[in-house]
Amino acid sequence: MNQSSSIEQRKRKDKTIRHLVGFFSLFAMIPLFFILWDVISKGYKNFNLRLFTEVTPSSMDALLAISNGDPIPGGILNGMTGTILIVGLAILFSVPLGLFIGIYLADNQGKRFAGLVSYLTDLLQGMPSIVIGIIAYAWVVKPLGSYSALAGSVALTIMMLPMIVRSTEETLKMLPLSYKEAGLALGSSYTNVVFRILIPSGFGGIFTGILLAISRVMGETAPLMLTALGASVVHWKMMEPASAIPLLIWDFYNDPNLVDLIWSSSLLLLIVIFLLNWIAKIVARKWKV
Amino acid sequence: MNKDSIFRFLLSTAALLVLLFTAGIIYALVSRSTEAFQEYGVWGFVGNAEWDPRSATEEYGALSFILGTLYTSFFALLLCIPFSLAVALFNGEYYKGKKISSAVRSIVDLLAGIPSIVYGLWGFYTLRPLVIALGVSAQGFGIFLSSVVLAIMIIPYASSLSSEFLSMVPNNLKEGAYSLGATQIEVVQYISLPSAGSGIVASYILALGRALGETMAVTMLIGNTNRIPRGLSDTGNTMASVIANQFGEADGLKLSSLIAIGLLLFIITAVINLIAKLIMKKISLI
Numbered sequence: 001m002n003q004s005s006s007i008e009q010r011k012r013k014d015k016t017i018r019h020l021v022g023f024f025s026l027f028a029m030i031p032l033f034f035i036l037w038d039v040i041s042k043g044y045k046n047f048n049l050r051l052f053t054e055v056t057p058s059s060m061d062a063l064l065a066i067s068n069g070d071p072i073p074g075g076i077l078n079g080m081t082g083t084i085l086i087v088g089l090a091i092l093f094s095v096p097l098g099l100f101i102g103i104y105l106a107d108n109q110g111k112r113f114a115g116l117v118s119y120l121t122d123l124l125q126g127m128p129s130i131v132i133g134i135i136a137y138a139w140v141v142k143p144l145g146s147y148s149a150l151a152g153s154v155a156l157t158i159m160m161l162p163m164i165v166r167s168t169e170e171t172l173k174m175l176p177l178s179y180k181e182a183g184l185a186l187g188s189s190y191t192n193v194v195f196r197i198l199i200p201s202g203f204g205g206i207f208t209g210i211l212l213a214i215s216r217v218m219g220e221t222a223p224l225m226l227t228a229l230g231a232s233v234v235h236w237k238m239m240e241p242a243s244a245i246p247l248l249i250w251d252f253y254n255d256p257n258l259v260d261l262i263w264s265s266s267l268l269l270l271i272v273i274f275l276l277n278w279i280a281k282i283v284a285r286k287w288k289v
Numbered sequence: 290m291n292k293d294s295i296f297r298f299l300l301s302t303a304a305l306l307v308l309l310f311t312a313g314i315i316y317a318l319v320s321r322s323t324e325a326f327q328e329y330g331v332w333g334f335v336g337n338a339e340w341d342p343r344s345a346t347e348e349y350g351a352l353s354f355i356l357g358t359l360y361t362s363f364f365a366l367l368l369c370i371p372f373s374l375a376v377a378l379f380n381g382e383y384y385k386g387k388k389i390s391s392a393v394r395s396i397v398d399l400l401a402g403i404p405s406i407v408y409g410l411w412g413f414y415t416l417r418p419l420v421i422a423l424g425v426s427a428q429g430f431g432i433f434l435s436s437v438v439l440a441i442m443i444i445p446y447a448s449s450l451s452s453e454f455l456s457m458v459p460n461n462l463k464e465g466a467y468s469l470g471a472t473q474i475e476v477v478q479y480i481s482l483p484s485a486g487s488g489i490v491a492s493y494i495l496a497l498g499r500a501l502g503e504t505m506a507v508t509m510l511i512g513n514t515n516r517i518p519r520g521l522s523d524t525g526n527t528m529a530s531v532i533a534n535q536f537g538e539a540d541g542l543k544l545s546s547l548i549a550i551g552l553l554l555f556i557i558t559a560v561i562n563l564i565a566k567l568i569m570k571k572i573s574l575i
Contacts, residue, residue: 014472021383024375028448029396031441035403035411100303107300117304119566120311126495126562127555128502130529131318134536134551138317158310165307191296219404222504222533246406253410253509266407273402281395 036270043267051075051264056232056248062257072260079265081234082149082242087218089153089238094160095210101161102168102206103194109173118169125162132158133223141227149242152228156220160213167209171202204287208280215276219269221246245269314555322549324542325349334549340515342535342543349546351553353517357525358554360432360518361507362500365439366493372440373447373496377489380448381455382481383473394449401445409509412438417510426522430512433521438510439500447496454488454572455481487568494565498558504529528554 050073057065057074065072101117108114136155141147179201183193199206229241230251249265252258325334329350337350376397384390416437417429425433458481466476482489512524513534526534528550539547 010472010475014474017474017477018383021375021378024372025379025393028372028376028444029393029400031411032396032400032403034415035407038411038415039407097303097306100300101307104300104304114304117307120307122562122566123311123559124307124314126498126558127314128504128529128558130502130504130532131551131555131558134321134532134548135314135317137536138321138548139313158314161307161310189291190293194296215402219406221404221406222508222529225533226536246404249406249410250505253406253413262410266410269404270407273404274399277399277402 039263039266039270043263043265046071046260046264047267048264051268052080053077055234056243056251056261057258058232059255059257062255066257072258074261076245076248076261076265076268078232078234079243079245079248081236082228082231082247083218083244085149085236085238085242086152086224086228086244087156087214089150090156090160090217091210091214093153093157094164094213097157098161098164098210098213099168099199099206101165103172103198105165105169106172121162121165124158125166127158129155129159129220130222130226133226136223136227144239146239147227147229147241148239149228150238152224152242152244153238155223155227156217159217159220159223163213163216164209167212168202168206171205171209172198174205175201204284207287208284211276211280211283215273215280218273218276219246221250225250318548318552318555322545322552324545325549328542334546335553338517340531347542349543351528351546351550353515354526354528354531354550355553356517357432357511358501358527358529358557360521360525361436361439361511361527362497364432364436364521365443365500366497368436368440369444369447369496370493373444373451373493374489376444376448377451377455378477379452381452381485382477385456394452397445397448400441401449405442405503405505406509408438408442409506412506412510426524428512428524430510431522431524432511432518435507435511435527436521438506439503442503442506443496443499446499447492450492450495451485451489454485454492457488458484488572491565491568491572494561494568498561498565501561502529502554502558504533508533 052075054073054075055078056076057072061074062072101121105114105118105121132155135158136151140151140154144151175198179197180193183197184190188196224244224247228244228247230243230247231241232243235242245265246269249262249269252262252265328334329337334349335351335355337348338352338356339348339350340353341348376393380390380394384393412434417434420426420434420437421429425431462480462484463476466480471479507527508530511526511530513526513530514524515526515531518525532547532551532554535543536547
């Protein structure tokens, strides 16, 4: 009798905990839906063609429009071109470099120098984004004497590099050693083995890593505040200050007259980021190593 | 020199660049913060809670921001534990390998993709009125609000890694316990959690590292006051948020002090990450 009640008790405990795990897991996911709901429901009104074709209005113009009961004139074209410029440069810097370092690490496992490089990559990966902003400021903004898109892309490069190195290294390590050995045994040069066999075979993993790195720096604000600063015009000059979508969101947040543009810009940013994540997932599934 | 040796040379050069980068980072942070450390001494700077930028009484110390960072991060970690542990158990134990688990995983991963500034907006426009309604503080801003948002932000980091460690627990251990008549929770309690324990701890330490350096959301929600916070409902500033807030208009001693705070933040996160990595290395050796 006593024993059976204890079994009952154990079963009840098992069931309770199972329900609790489900409940808390569900609860952990709720914020995502609230955030999406917030951004979509408040953002779709201003999510129009104007957002893509016009630059940010001045605070004065916005105030006038609001007092007349009109929607705020203007969009975030300057932020979009700025993001393309800054992130594009960062991709240009970080992808070749990250690939090379990743190949080096995968090929020199167990060596002391490779261990040190690997450790330092981890260190870079854990660095707070604001500290990276300070570094790009000290490296680029100070010596050149002005804020610039280039400084912003240096900051984003430091953020992307460790992610690309890691994904390249991990992917190449997963490839069977026989791929490399077969290539070399057939008399192919090491360079050809890397570019014709290893990178194509690991394409899925490597490309996924690059896409995820891009999507992560896309929404970065803090390092750009210290480096790219922002600009209200469209331009493609890397030595001049440039804006970016997250930087504009920050500006709008601080300017009561431009508040209406916050949500449509955030909606656009989220769409781009989730799209990149989604493509990354498809690539990873399709070209599975 | 043939093609291969050139290529190998390029590879090693690229790897060497990581070393140069790190050296350059440390040099940049140290050289630009010396002015502040020379003025106050290292401990004088770290231990001073006064931050007064007015030119007549100019004085800078990092203590209020260090404490603000520690309060928000540890409280966020505490808040995130029940949720991330539940998600980890859900994915790594209860529904391991099932379709629903991969759905939960993707949804939680999406949380990690949301930019910090959007979390900040959501915290400001949606959570802040809630915090005011709950009567935590009159303005809503402060340690409490920032920690809640931080907790949500680090759930994906804490849960994905710990579920990884949970699913690595050998099946024969668990099956042995089941064959002795253990219920699922008993298996979790006596087999899974103890064997994955240090891995789970390591993932929480990594999540803490994230929380320590988080900038934009905290800057928007903490209230930005330059003193030691006196409780959860009080406002404050973290190391990251004070840099984000005041870097733009700073020069001279103030700029140097802000970069010194950046250096301290760099050291703290580096140590935290190192500890987590050491724990994980130890596990993989066993």
